[in-house]
Amino acid sequence: MVGIRDVARHSQVSTATVARVLRGSGQVSEELTRRVLAAVEELGYVPNAVARSLTRGRTHLVGLVVPDISNPYFAEVARGLEDEAVKHGYHVLIGSSDLNTNRESELVSAFEARTVDAVVITPTTADPEQIGRLLRRRIPVVFVDRHLPQVPAPAVLTDNADAVRRAVDHLIELGHRDIAMISGPEHFETAADRVEGFRAAYRAHHRRIRRGHLQQGHLGVSGGQAAMRELLATRPRPTACVSFNNLLTIGALTALREAKVAVPHEMSLISFDDLRLFALVDPPITAIAQPAYDMGAKAAELVFRMLDGEEIDAETTILPTDFRLRASCAPPLVSTSSVTAARSGGNGAVRRSPRT
Amino acid sequence: MVGIRDVARHSQVSTATVARVLRGSGQVSEELTRRVLAAVEELGYVPNAVARSLTRGRTHLVGLVVPDISNPYFAEVARGLEDEAVKHGYHVLIGSSDLNTNRESELVSAFEARTVDAVVITPTTADPEQIGRLLRRRIPVVFVDRHLPQVPAPAVLTDNADAVRRAVDHLIELGHRDIAMISGPEHFETAADRVEGFRAAYRAHHRRIRRGHLQQGHLGVSGGQAAMRELLATRPRPTACVSFNNLLTIGALTALREAKVAVPHEMSLISFDDLRLFALVDPPITAIAQPAYDMGAKAAELVFRMLDGEEIDAETTILPTDFRLRASCAPPLVSTSSVTAARSGGNGAVRRSPRT
């Protein structure tokens, strides 16, 4: 490997001069500059970033810890983070925790050992200590999507509760009475918030959530599928449903297909998280879109402000969601003979007009 | 920052002993082991991976260069690579080239300077030199999805030509005569291969591709949309179409919706690349699925074999695609009055039975 000393020897100057030429900082005579550049060219010298990291104490790396980088939402966050990072001469190290606190902990430790300059994380753990370690090392941390309020680090979130409340309001206005929700593990802040929005909407309309209509299951497609199957088996069966994220929505849709339940006529559906294809699904799915790319970019902005020395203890940035009304919501059918009619596919059922 | 020397001082041993205890290798008395461990605990010592990288010449990093990490296909590749990498104590550095050769070149240079231990890349450039640089530095390179045959590095690909040929065969068997393709930039190996499969199928059936029925446009949703618009304007209009990747498919579908062209009756559609949601689109999209996760994992396997000293010059691994027959393909309508009938939505049209 050709190092700065080789270049120095080859161009008959000191290493300091080579460094000065390369950095462009400082006074070096034209003559030497030429010689150094020539040597660099000839030897194919590339400065070793590892060595530089060691002396300067900066790796120009930011670690990203998310549940799953292959989830389109997090992939989009990653892209936003990456674009912003590259502008600052940084690169992104990825880590998927798989919603496994041990795996997450290992990732955080590994990133700590690698002395990444900052960590952007969608936490799985509920233990503040696991992330507090980084702060004690003065490694800036930025939360994305959900945060641990006990940890004094900035967070980029969305208005989870409010978005769900508005979605449920919409369904209630369409005339729905029994609205279900497929949520995630309750110790997740996002799940708690979205459930809170769900409850708030119910409260505002002086109604109570029926038993079994709030599903808090495992995340992932199969979890969504299982939850929807359960919802379809409850009596009274809900006429509408809000799901927690894109994967659960896909699972829920799959279950609906398999049970031949018509959307939106027998079941209205709203997805938290939008996917481009939701617009092309049958029927197009009404969704609460999160600005994933912007969330990643905003997290990067916070990271770099902190790296610039700005003290940002626990500022929370709420980015707006976008409620994208599509065809998966309609007024509920009011069946003459309750359950059986609904299952028969709409015969003997009358559409109830929405409240005004 | 607490270093190995601090631990050594604190436990009154030498740095070598600390290292030996931590590495678990070698003979250290129980007494000292206990003291060292206690000091490590007390000081919260974490070995600095940067320093280790410098001395050992290994960063335990693998760089991943893809067009866009937020494309679900590449995100899935990344996940496959990551999972395998983590098993080996490695982490993944991501870089999105945006199909921009300059950006790609910068990424490769940056990864080179960081002395990543290996690079996995879906190349955008056609210039072998840009990647040859890495090889001269003895940095293992593995191509994924497409490769530069002039560069002596292993590649993980799919049977592009064959998959498209089979897809087109399927359409021809359904009775289609004018089948279009929306492909990508022709200097991409994948595009060239898939187009070759397209041509091969035509050749096998002694037919010629009609003018305008082979679209090679810009990748991305809007490119697919534009290409499909053009296809819809050609006369005779194709009755079926194969699109190059998931984004082009989404664009094509969007254009079809907007023109109110019924799929599959007026236009059958096959997508190269599958997405979970394609199964739930109206109609479910027949797709050629690539084993993205496995491709990433396989690339990792090659990387680690090379890092273990194995010489793998240009072995090409072809992973099988999976042809997922769904509802977006049907026999073509044969209209009595050509164009106008087709646009009117199927009136006056007769379904032609497939060839046997």
Place this chain on the structure above:
DNA sequence: TAGGGTCATGTCACCGGTGACAGTATGGGT
């Protein structure tokens, strides 16, 4: 012309581990 300032360049300790090598102690064999 001595003193001070500026510019150009060189020297070298240091960042934090690593591992080759050296040194010391202990015990067993003869």
Place this chain on the structure above:
DNA sequence: ACCCATACTGTCACCGGTGACATGACCCTA
């Protein structure tokens, strides 16, 4: 009593840049 193997522990140069500091040349001014 001596030799040597073995077990344990310490020293230090090195990885490749960096930057504080030193050095030397030159010019200007009092």
